[in-house]
Structures are given as C-alpha cells and as structure tokens.
Amino acid sequence: TGEIKGHYLNATAGHCDEMIKRAQCAKELGMPIVMHDYLTGGFTANTSLAHYCRDHSLLLHIHRAMHAVLDRQKIHGMHFRVLAKALRLSGGDHLHSGTVVGKLEGEREVTLGFVDLMRDNFSEKDRQRGIYFTQDWVSLPGVIPVASGGIHVWHMPALVEIFGDDACLQFGGGTLGHPWGNAP
DSSP states (O other): OOOOOOOOEEOOOSSHHHHHHHHHHHHHTTOSEEEEEHHHHOHHHHHHHHHHHHHTTOEEEEEOTTHHHHHSOTTTOOOHHHHHHHHHHHOOSEEEOOOSSSSSOOOHHHHHHHHHHHHOSEEOOBGGGTBOSOEEOTTOOOOEEEEESSOOGGGHHHHHHHHTTSSEEEOSHHHHTSTTTTOO
C-alpha cells in the first residue's frame, strides 16, 4: 500500500546499559520510536533512556505496566495522576493514559485532569478533574496521552471528543477482537 508501518521496540531491561544497547539497536534498524515500561524499569532508568532518546532523535513511548498495583489500591496506593506527573518529570514523549471508553475505562473528568497535566504547560486548580492546585510546568516538555486498550473504530467519535486531536490512539486487540475485525 505504500503506507509506512511502525513498531515500538521495547528497550526495558534489567539495567541501563542494556536499555541503551536496545535503543541503539532500534535506531540502527531505522525505528523512530522505542518503548519503555517506566514503572517496572524505574525512574532513574527512564530518565537515562529519555536523555539518550532525545539526544539521538528517537521518540520514547512509555508503557505503564504494573500501574494497577500502585494506583488501584484505595488504602495504600497512589493515584495515576501522581504517576503521570512523575513521568513528565522523568521524561517521555507518549504515555498510556487510559481510554474512558474501551476496556481501560476510567472516570472521564479525572482522566482528562491528568491528561491536562501531561499535555498542558499550565493547569488551573480543578478538584472535579483531580487537579488540587494550579500547576505551572514552565518549559518542561509535555507528554502525549495514548488511548489504548480494547478500542475499535466505533469508539472514534468518543475518543476524538474526549482527547481532541493532540493524542495517540492505538487500535490493536480491540479491533481484531471486534466481530468485523479489520476487514475492509
């Protein structure tokens, strides 16, 4: 078809040296994006990889494997809003942020609150959206939210209405699992 396809090679590893080697391999293969699981890999490792990617013109896609262990524990956990802000400080270009629709549903206003904290340079206090104080990120780069998880073409109107045009929408298993699949 002439359409360019992409793949996020996972650079997550047990130590930073191996992560950098994996990112170098991705670069040599012509991949424009590498992926890292920032919670399992750790924040120092993520920051190291973010600096490498920025210095070598690679985008860093952040997966949030293990987040539910931390952000779904009502008694001793921490909200994903905190994890998203920590990622913005650590570095990354995209971050899985839930969908509001699909299999990774979340409360709409709260999800949009942490999406705003990821994308915007300035966020006003808005308790309904889970933003408990005004946040000025000054010149710290934003992070593009990624809606992924059980979404398919019928979710498009809702996803565009929820996230606007400044988001990454990933269609995979939700499309293949839909009765119509990916048939033309």
